[in-house]
Amino acid sequence: MIDTLITFERKIADLWEAGKIRGPIHLSGGNERELVEIFGKVKSEDWVFSTWRSHYHALLKGVDPSWLEKEILQGRSITIVNKEHKFYSSAIVGGIIPIALGVAMQLKADNSTNKVWCFIGDMAFETGIFYEMHKYATNYGLPVQFVVEDNGVSTNTPTFETWNSKKPIPDNVIYYKYEKQWPHYGTGKWIMF
Ligand SMILES: Cc1ncc(C[n+]2csc(CCOP(=O)(O)OP(=O)(O)O)c2C)c(N)n1
Numbered sequence: 001m002i003d004t005l006i007t008f009e010r011k012i013a014d015l016w017e018a019g020k021i022r023g024p025i026h027l028s029g030g031n032e033r034e035l036v037e038i039f040g041k042v043k044s045e046d047w048v049f050s051t052w053r054s055h056y057h058a059l060l061k062g063v064d065p066s067w068l069e070k071e072i073l074q075g076r077s078i079t080i081v082n083k084e085h086k087f088y089s090s091a092i093v094g095g096i097i098p099i100a101l102g103v104a105m106q107l108k109a110d111n112s113t114n115k116v117w118c119f120i121g122d123m124a125f126e127t128g129i130f131y132e133m134h135k136y137a138t139n140y141g142l143p144v145q146f147v148v149e150d151n152g153v154s155t156n157t158p159t160f161e162t163w164n165s166k167k168p169i170p171d172n173v174i175y176y177k178y179e180k181q182w183p184h185y186g187t188g189k190w191i192m193f
Contacts (some may be wrong), residue, residue, distance in 0.1 A: 120147070
């Protein structure tokens with residue numbers, strides 16, 4: 001699976017560098033092992049909420065790679081949404097968190113055994129909206145699992161230096177650190193469209 005993920009992202013990078021994708025792309029890399037392990041616990045009936053960097057999450061949720069490639073070619077890399085696979089992403093920092101919480105509220109109201117998985121970056125983790133949503137979800141026992149993916153930066157701004165402190169990781173949050181292998185946006189090459 002790890003090779004499949006890396007190969008998919010390399011193909012997208014090649015398409016981008018060939019000027020075939022007339023829209024922003026955010027590539028994943030460096031966190032394959034961690035994600036494969038986490039997605040081992042994600043059921044197909046669960047919901048996954050992701051960010052602008054969602055290709056790996058989508059593939060691991062079971063989204064068809066050729067469908068995903070077409071979406072990316074149409075400029076939708078940063079807002080991948082697939083209803084069939086209960087997969088939702090947004091390019092607004094923190095934007096998915098209250099939506100994930102709302103879905104978790106409904107799952108609880110329906111006595112569902114399904115769960116919501118909400119992936120956020122280390123800077124989104126520092127936002128007020130995360131603080132409130134995490135507090136609410138914890139206090140009401142909502143079936144939402146937050147996963148913090150710490151690459152140390154918000155675009156290029158170092159998160160630790162920004163806040164001058166490391167935020168403690170709540171017990172019920174999955175947290176992993178990784179070294180990103182692509183720039184925040186694109187592949188690091190200038191593209192002529
Ligand atoms: C509300 C909002 N503010 C700013 C941006 C620009 N922006 C896009 S991604 C990003 C970085 C967020 O950092 P982090 O949560 O650590 O995620 P990373 O991309 O590093 O995984 C920013 C500031 C945005 N998309 N939405």
